[in-house]
Structure formats: structure tokens, C-alpha cells
Amino acid sequence: MRVIEWREGSLRFLDQTRLPLEEIFVTTDDEYVVADAIKRLAIRGAPLIGIGAAYGFVLALNKVTDASKVPAAIERASILLSSTRPTAVNLFRALERMKAEAAAFMSAPLLEFKLHLLEEALAIHREDEAMCRAIGEHGAALLPNAAVVVTHCNTGRLATGGEGTALAVIAKAWELRTLKHVYMDETRPLMQGARLTAWELKQLGIPSTLMTDSTAAFLMQRGLVNAVVVGADRITLNGDVANKVGTYGLAVLAKHHGIPMIVAAPTSTLDFTLVNGSEIPIEQRNGKEVTHIGETRIAPEGVEVYSPAFDITPGELISAIVTEQGVMQYPFRDPIKRLRPGRSRAL
């Protein structure tokens, strides 16, 4: 099953807001439907948002029948799609690429112009798929035989154009028959593990077990786990990793139990402007995500909540960082410097 796909002039995508209870696909040739899908999280995950926006741009320009109206259509599509999720950097990168492609072929015949835009959107998608595949291959080679892996949050096909990052590692190891089982944290407060990762692993037929976030420690103590694999939101020059809150605790526990802690992320996650993790600002989530489940209050009125969206894992607690370019081992400063910014076109 493909989460997003170009099919004969239309875009077909999975409505993630209905997961895991229903698998509803939407097929549309209307960029407004795509923009709305991004806004309401039907299409989510930074790389997937970029891919969706690129296809949305194609749909918008496909409607144009008069070459003189192309510039206005570009302007309209850019405003529409860029206003959906203002903080997703991949969205803006994808739209920049689409606009550059449009500018380059502005004087071509209209049909050729449209084909170039589609080719660019397909390239953005394909590059993301290739990035996922490379991460999966590099990462799977790191796992022990009969690997029993703990993972956190959602890092798979629902967030990227391919197999994902940490979940690509897991899926590749399953294909190579070196993976035995996956334990996934439910990932409070937003339950991405319970809702999305559980669904993805079931789709892939990978034996997996759901648990509360505080159960992982006990699994490790009992010797039931031999690797932790997670994604990353941002990685600094010294290899400090910002990722979904709970990652740092897993890293300390992995260290205590002598279990490898593996981070899988594209090189686009590397922030070459930051020396270490203390420079990463910590986004605070709305307390209601903790005090309420849906609209039902579970904690008393007026309780104060501390809910950082992510935490910082220092590089020295990480065994390996896997990107599409290969595997880096601690200490990370030199291998990260050698990656050179901008070498990858991945979103």
C-alpha cells in the first residue's frame, strides 16, 4: 500500500486522520483538497507534507489552459500550499523546487511545461523514497541477529515518501530475516506509536507489541530487547539529537543495559548552524494534550502541565547515526563535518 501516489493525472493519498480505525483513500485533481488535507493532518510528517505540496502544485498548474495565466496560477498555488503548515521546512523546500522548475520552463509549450512540473514532483517523491531505502539498508546492517527492537513515535511510511527512517531500518531487517520482534512505545501524549506505528507494522506483517512508554525499561532489564532504533527531528554538529520526548530516557536505559542506541535520519535533519543540543529551542506543547483525552478531561481543573515536544539526547549516549549516506559512530563531530551541507537533495 502506498500512502501517497500519482495516478493518471490525479493524486491519491491515505487520509491519516481516520487511522487506525479506517483506511480511507482520497483521489483528487484539486489542489484545494490537497491543501486542506495537509492542514487537517490527513497528510502529515515533514517529508510527506513536502511531497504532497509538490503534487498539489502540479494539480494547480494542470488546470491552466491559457499560457498567459501561468504566472498568476503559480502565485496562487504557492500561497495556498505554503499557508497550510507554517513550520514544516520540507513544505517550503518542495515549493521552492517546484517554483524554480516552473521558472526554468516558463517559455516552453504549456503541455511540456506541465510535464516538467510533474517530473519534478515525481523526482522529489523518488528522492525521498531512495533516501529511505538507503537509510534502511545502512541501518539494518547494524542490527544484531534475531533483533528485538524498541522503537518510539512514528517514523515510517506515514511520515515520508518511502519506508521511513527508523521504521525503514526495521522493515529492511525484517526483509533480511534478521529481525525477530518490535516493541513500540505508545508515545504519549499524542500516541503516534499506538495509532500509527502499530498500524504500519501490522500492514508490513512484522511481529510487534505495543506498550506504555514506561514499560521499555522493564523489557531491557529482563533481557528481552537487543537494540533501540529511533528517528530524529534535528541533529547538531556534535551528534546531539533532538527527537520526540522519551528518546533521551530510552538512551540512558540502553546505555545502562548495554544495548545499542541507533538514530536513523536523513542528512537534511543535520543542522550545521548548531554546535550542540543546548542550542536547540524546546517547543512546549499545549497542556490539554496531557490533561484531556480527546475532549474528555482526566486531570483536575487548573493543573499545571510540563509537556516538551522533544528532548535532547547527547551524542555520547548514541551508538550510531544512520543517514542515507552511511553510518556514523561516536564521536560524531568529524564524520558530521565531512557530510558537507547541501550535498543531499533529499527533503
Add this chain to the structure above:
Amino acid sequence: MRVIEWREGSLRFLDQTRLPLEEIFVTTDDEYVVADAIKRLAIRGAPLIGIGAAYGFVLALNKVTDASKVPAAIERASILLSSTRPTAVNLFRALERMKAEAAAFMSAPLLEFKLHLLEEALAIHREDEAMCRAIGEHGAALLPNAAVVVTHCNTGRLATGGEGTALAVIAKAWELRTLKHVYMDETRPLMQGARLTAWELKQLGIPSTLMTDSTAAFLMQRGLVNAVVVGADRITLNGDVANKVGTYGLAVLAKHHGIPMIVAAPTSTLDFTLVNGSEIPIEQRNGKEVTHIGETRIAPEGVEVYSPAFDITPGELISAIVTEQGVMQYPFRDPIKRLRPGRSRAL
């Protein structure tokens, strides 16, 4: 506010099923109302169940107006109250005490007989209060000045006849002005932290903050916490502690960050038949507690769940075990042996 209280021939108790949204008290002179309250968790927490059952026994015998009917009433009350929560050891201990008291004064005039039963129930309640007070005093002395404490699950007045165990330590430190702030884990899956501890700390006016279970690690890393205080379900001869799942992870994190890990529990929690924690059976909870919130499914159909009710923290990760008899430091084997079983009458 008292969670359970004898008032002029009646029992008054807080209906905990309505917390934290409503504070509803029930006043009754009917033992069937008490038995039902225990069964539906309106009265919960092992020591509190014992106290509730003792008062229920008094109410049942108070109805008797003919001395010849006392033996049958004792039999009926015992069966009614002991069938409410079959695994709560405190319930059976309390009923044994009430029956022994009844047997001792069976030949006394009916009014005197009833007074002796009431005195015994009040004694059970008072002893539990004294136990909590002593734990609070011993434990508060261990906390650093301007203590910022992480706690887990619910260990307070809602579970005992007094101020609780870990929460008694926290309440006493607040009274002594050595406590600055409490961070409480929400405690998945049943949310005792979010629902009950948050409510109790608000009642006590203690500054407190709610967080997801996986946020504690990040707090420790940032140096925002200087002690962890938790309760215990069972303690073995070498000081291994079974407590709500998540406790072991907190202990590893506390060790990693050089923060004291304090366990507060009555001596009745000590199991003198078990040499170490590996002998404690691990109760598995129903997976629905993880896959559903209330009746709403959040994880996909058919997902496998691993949900141990508690975990085992080895004694070497615990800085101190506080009981009503005082403070024990690691290694615990000798001080625990010196406690001698049965010395305390606490439930």
C-alpha cells in the same frame, strides 16, 4: 478533607470514581453500600479498603437488635465484605481483626459488644494514620532543602487511612518548608498520577506539575529535580522493590543523574518469604487499558500488548527505604532482617 471518616453512627467516604471532576461524599449506615463502594473502586487503595471493610463490619453488626442473631450477622458481614476485592490482603487482615474482636466480646451485653467493634475499627484506621505520619516524618528528613521531587502513581490519602506513603513524605516536607515543587508522572495506563495525585496535591496546596511518564528523564537532565520518591507494592528480603510499572526506569535515571531514589512503604509491604525480586510474580494487565481510552479504541484492531502492572527495582538502585519504623540505607539485607515480621500491626 478526610477521605473516610466515622461520623455519629455512620460512615462517610469520598466516592473516588467521580474524581477528579467531582468531589462527592457518601454517608451511609448500610454495609451493603460500603461493600458496593469497595467493589466499584469508590473506596480503593489496599489500606483504605481494609479500613472501609472494618467500618462496614461495624455497620452490619450495629443493625442487630437481638444478641442471639450476632453469630449469623458476623458470618453474613464477613462473606459480603470479603467477596468485594479478592486480592487485597489488607481487606482480609482487617476482617480477621474484626472477627477476633467480635469473638472476644461475644458474651458482653450487646451495646458493649458493638462499642468494642467500633473501637477496633477506629484503631485499625488510627494505626494506619500513625503509620503514614511516621513514614512522612522519617522520609521528609531525607529530602534535600528546596526539594523538587518526581513521584509516580498515587500513594496518598486516597489509598490509605492517613496522608499516604510517598505522598506523606512530600506533604511533611511541604509542612516543614523544605519542599519546593512536585512533578508527577501521569502514570499510564490507568492515569493515577493525572487523576488522583494531581487532585490530592491540589487539595494540599502543594505546587505541582503534571507530565507524561517519559518526560521525567528530560527534567533530570536539565537539573530541575533533586529527588525521586515512590511507594511500593512489595519489598523482598534484599530490598528489591515491586511497584507500579515505570518505577524501575525512574531508578535507572535517578542513578544516572546522581539523584536520590527514595521508596516509602509500611513494613507490612515487606515479604519475608521472598529472597529477591525475581521471585515476585508479575501481574499482566488487560491490553484494553493500553489500546483504548475509556471505550474509544486508539490502537489498531488485533495489536498485541505487553502491559505488566508493576516492575522490579533492584535494591542497589535505591538510596533509602522509609518505613514507619525508620530509614534503611542500601545494602538492605541486614536492616530488613532486623525488622522482624509481625512487629507492626499496621495493615
